Amino acid sequence: MLIDSMKVRDRHSRLPLGRHGQTLVIAIMVMFILAAVGAVFVAMVGRNLLRSQRFSDIDIAAQLAEAGIRYADTMLTRSEEGADWRPKPDNDGVVTNPDGTVQIGSDGKPVPAPNWQEMRDQYPDFQWTRAYWPEELGYAGPTGGFSTFPMGEGRFLLRVSYNPDPADPFSKYIKIESIGRLGVFDKNDPTTYKGHGYSQLRREITAYKPIGITDYLRFITNKDNRPREFTLGCPGFGLNLGRLDPDSTRKNWFRGGPVRVNGDLTWYSGSQINIFLRGVETTTGDLIPVERIEVAGEMRLADQTTSILLTRMRPDGSPIDSTPILLRQSDDPDFTTAGGFCRDGSDRTDVNKAPRGIRRIDPPIIDTFDLTRSVHRYLVLTLYSGERVRGLVNGRWRWINLGEYGWGRGIYIGNSTDKQDESETLVGGYTMRADWLEPNNPMSPYWNGPFYVPPGVVITLHPNDTDGDGQPDLTITRTDAPGGRKYVWRDAWGNERPEWGSTVTMPYPDPNKGRTIYDRDQFGNIIWTRKKQLDGNGVIYAEGNIRIRGMLPPGMQLTVVSNRTIYIEGNLLKYRDPSKPIDPSPNALDPWRGADNTCALALLARENICINTTQFFSPLNSISPENVGSDAGDNRPPFHVIVTASPESRMRCAFEFGPWESETAKSAPANWFLYLRHSGQGGPSYINAWLNPTSGLPDFGLLYLNLSTVPYLPKHIWGVGDPAFNPPGWGIDASFVCDVFSLDLMHNAHLRTEPGILNLLQIALDETTYTRHNYRLGGLAVQPMDVRIEAILYAQEGSFYVIPGQWFNPNPEDTREAFQKTGMRPAGVKNDFPFYGEPLDIRIIIDGAVSENVTAPISDVEEWMAKWGNIPQTYGASQRPTAHPGEGLTILYDDHVGWPLADLRQTLRPRTPIRRDKFGRALPAAPRLPVCGSLLYVGDVM
Incomplete structure (x- = not known):
């Protein structure tokens, strides 16, 4: 029995050896699976960490780029330089002067630095920090011109440029380009060069900053964003924004008429409003607006019978449209933007499904505080730009700021x-x-x-x-x-x-x-x-x-x-x-x-x-209250100036002519006349007049007012109120007479009609006649005349305004209608003298740009347009044509304001800036202009 039991145990103990190996294999396989799963898990965690880090890096690069945009925006808005502000470029790869400017070689190109290729291979930002040049040179090129600004563990590269081009709608704006880059780079530290953990990651952002006051013919800024209506035009007067060449003999007269309104706009005019805007045709046949009507609100017509007609034209002034396009009100279901040339503030599309929406841009602010927020730019540029010296003030030695007296920068x-x-x-x-x-x-x-x-x-x-x-x-x-x-x-x-x-x-x-x-x-x-x-x-x-x-x-x-x-x-x-x-x-x-x-x-x-x-014929002498009187003596208008025997009361005035311009007259004027509305005080007054008096002229410039009228008096004496000169009873006290005198050489008038040359006119009592009653001057003018204002105009808190003045002929009985009925003028009024209610032949042209916070009330515009808006066809009752028939106050947009190029209109591709900084970068037309408070665009590279 013992033997049998041992056999049984021996039989059970002798299991196959493969059974033990299988267990081991299974165990090892489980371990490998667990290891693989762990590896995958670790890899996934690591990859997620790397991805998270990359996303974080991308976000940091974007933040750095945005910081560059904000920095440039702040400097343009608040710095001393304003629209002229530009960061100093790195200018790697070229030889520079001590002030950082680029040395130009005999070939007209930048001189390359001896080690520029090493810079190219080692500097991680070389393609941006090399010198700017319009063509690719390797050591300089169109991607260069940036400036580096370290920011902790990163940096941003910044370039601010202004490159006006009449074929580029964005070129009116200041362009800001910012590149955010990870990592620290130091030119003096080789460990920061390429190959030492440097990252190629970057974020590029572009923004556009408008100047605003140079970009439009009319800019209504609505500074405080009031919910109100603004107006352009005047009832009963045609409104033209821009123009084509008037005829074949007047080439290159064309102008565009861009408009921006930060609110609702109501148009006023006669039967028609004509608008001319320029656009660029692309190779695909598309038409891109260069100038636009931009209304950040609703656009309405005051008179529904008025038509708004738009003619689009090329930059060279040739019309694109053979027939003008009819523009409509904002609430019209057939409203059209005419391909983007006219847009309002609606979020809807136009009749052709084109977008309409225009948004407000914040206007420039003159008194914006500087970066210290303690004083504004123009005080820094003037009052605080002078030297301080010791000087005597009220008997005591003190420090004097020379800037306070105009002797600063x-x-x-x-x-x-x-x-x-x-x-x-x-x-x-x-x-x-x-x-x-x-x-x-x-x-x-x-x-x-x-x-x-x-x-x-x-x-x-x-x-x-x-x-x-x-x-x-x-x-x-x-x-x-x-x-x-x-x-x-x-x-x-x-x-x-x-x-x-x-x-x-x-x-x-x-x-x-x-x-x-x-x-x-x-x-x-x-x-x-x-x-x-x-x-x-x-x-x-x-x-x-x-x-x-x-x-x-x-x-x-x-x-x-x-x-x-x-x-x-x-x-x-x-x-x-x-x-x-x-x-x-x-x-x-x-x-x-x-x-x-x-x-x-x-x-x-x-x-x-x-x-x-009222100052076109500007008095040079001070006029005291006792030398001013009411014509009728009842302290009601019209009023006059009194000239007495005192030398201080002599009427001295200055005036100058602008260059003649008319789209309707056939030729420039060749004859000029002096118009006087005057009388003697209490009796006849005998006067002399001098024009540009100097010892080099005959009779010291005395005008021969009496050349052929009254032979028994010298030719330089005119008797106002004397029956030999005026109808009996006229020309004394309230019975003013209206005389016209030729300003030609025969009358010893040496008039300077060249643009901008000052003329001096003096009127005084004659000292040789036996009677010397005071002289009363109710009006003085020289016709024809042009007054031209070539400037950028900006009213930050208020309005653009024209002082109408009183009618040159204030007699309501002396009208053209009355003359047509009777064929006669009132006694003492020369035929050439202007009628009551008709403007002088003085045309005012503003050739520049007009910006204002709010427009003047339309009733005020009617007042000044009545006196300056429609010059008659002839002088008074004569048949002599005026120099500006049917014309008047005109506002034109000067191309050189929006595109400040010296060779504008002289070459097909103008490229020569009017102003540059010391690094050769183009600047706006006038120095230290303010810029708009908002950016027009911020986003991906354009």
Whole structure:
């Protein structure tokens, strides 16, 4: 039994060896599966970590790129340079000058750095940080010109550019390009070069920053985003925004008329509104708008019988549409954008399913605080740009800020009391609008007879050197009295100059060349050995009102800023050479006497921009209240100026001609006439008149007013109210007579009709006659005349305005209708004299861009258009045609404002900027302009 049991145990213990191996294999397989699963898990976790890290890196790169956009946006908005701000480029790969600018070789191209290929191979950002050049050179190229800004463990590369091109609709805007890059790069640390853990990851973002005030013919900014209606045009007057070439003899006169309104727009006009906008045709036949009507609200017609006609044209002015396109109101089911040329604020599509929506853009702000948030840009550029010196002030030695007296990089004028604060009282208060519309109203101290003389510093722009220092200059006259004391200027060394008084002549703050200031002795002689060299930034800033006129010198760019209102009192011209005759050829590139389009002028007012038509013939002498009277003696308009025997009361006035322009007249004027509405006070008044008096002219420039009228009196004496000169009883007291005098050489009139040249006219009582009754002057004008304003105009808080003035002929009985019935004019009125209710033959043209916060009330527009909007066909009752028949106040968009290129309209592909910075980068037309508060686009590269 024992043996049997042992056999049994032995049999059970002898299991196959394979059974043990299978268990081991299974165990190992399980371990491998677990290991594989673990590896996959670890790989997945690792991959997710890497992916998470990459997403994090992508997000960081995007944040870095966005930081670059925000930085550039802030600098353009708040920095001292404004629209001129550009970061200093790295300019890798080329030889640079000590100031960082690129050295240009004899071949006209950048000089390559000896080690530029090493930079290319080692610098991770070389393709962007190399110097910019429009063609690919390897060491420089079109992708270059960026600046590096380190940001912790990353960096952003930034390029800000402005490349105007009339064929590119985006080229009016400042382009911001930002590239976000991971990692630290230091040119002095080889461990940060390529191959040392450097990442190719990047995020590129593009943004566009509009300047706004240079982009449109009319820009209504609606600064405070008010829910109100704005208007363009005037009832009963045709409205043209832009134009084609008038005829085959007037080439290159075409203009576009882009408009932007941050709100609702109502159009006013006669039967028709004509709009001309430019677009570019692509190779595929598409038409891309370069100029548009952009209304961030609803567009309406005040009169439903008015038609809005759009003519689209190419950049060269040739029309694309043979028949104008009819535009419609926003609520019309057939509203069309005309291919994107006219868009409103609707979220709907037009009749062709094209998008319409236009959104508001925040306007530029003149008084935006700088980066320190303590002072605004234009104070930094002027008041705080001068040297500080020790000087004598009220008998005590103190530190003097020369910038306070205009001797900084810009010119500061501290006339803070030259302002017109509006008020409300029980008897009505004071408003500027009421003051401008109601001549000699009792609430206003600023009307002197027919002349409106507002408080303000007077700035006259001269095109040449007037004080012998070899530099073109401007004249500034302070009319304020700070502390009750008449203002006295100080010189550039801080010394008070009583002999200068309130008037100083100084060189322009030239942004290209600066200015050299020479000391002068008490007699005005230059001390050539004593001088100062001042940098210039092209800015003039005044705390109060500004009154301005004149012509810029060649190549000058200037920005004039007022903390109050700017009054334009005559021509504001780009330089024109008076020695060059008008070019009558059909192919004349500039039919307006060769304007220097490298000039630019911007007028920026915190309150209003106002054309003061009453100062076109500007009195140079001060007119006291006792020298102003009511024609009828009842203290009601019209009013006149009284000239007495006192030399101080002599009527002295200045005027200048702008270049003639007319789309309807056949030729430029060749004859000019002096128009006087006048009378004697209490009896006949005998007067003399001088035109441009100088010893080099016969009789010192005395006009021969009496050349053939009354032979027994000298030819230079005119007897107002004398029965030999006027009908008996006329020309005395309230019976004003209206005389016309020829201004030709036969009458000893040496008139300067070249654009921008100042003429001086003086009227005084004759000192040789036995009777010397006072002389009453009710109106003075020279016709025909052009007043041209070539400038960027911006009224930040207020409006663009035109002071209508009183009718030149205030007699309501003397109308064209009355003459057509009777065939007679009232006694004492010459046939050539204007009728009551008809404008003078003085055409006002604004050639630039007009931006304003709100438009003036339409009733006010009707007031000024009635007096300046429709010049008659003939002078009074004569058959002599006017120089601007049927024309009047005109606003044109200057291409050189939107595309500031010196060779614009001279070549098919203009490429020469009017202004550049020291690195050769194009800048806007005028220096230190403000930019819009919002970005037009932010997103992927365009």
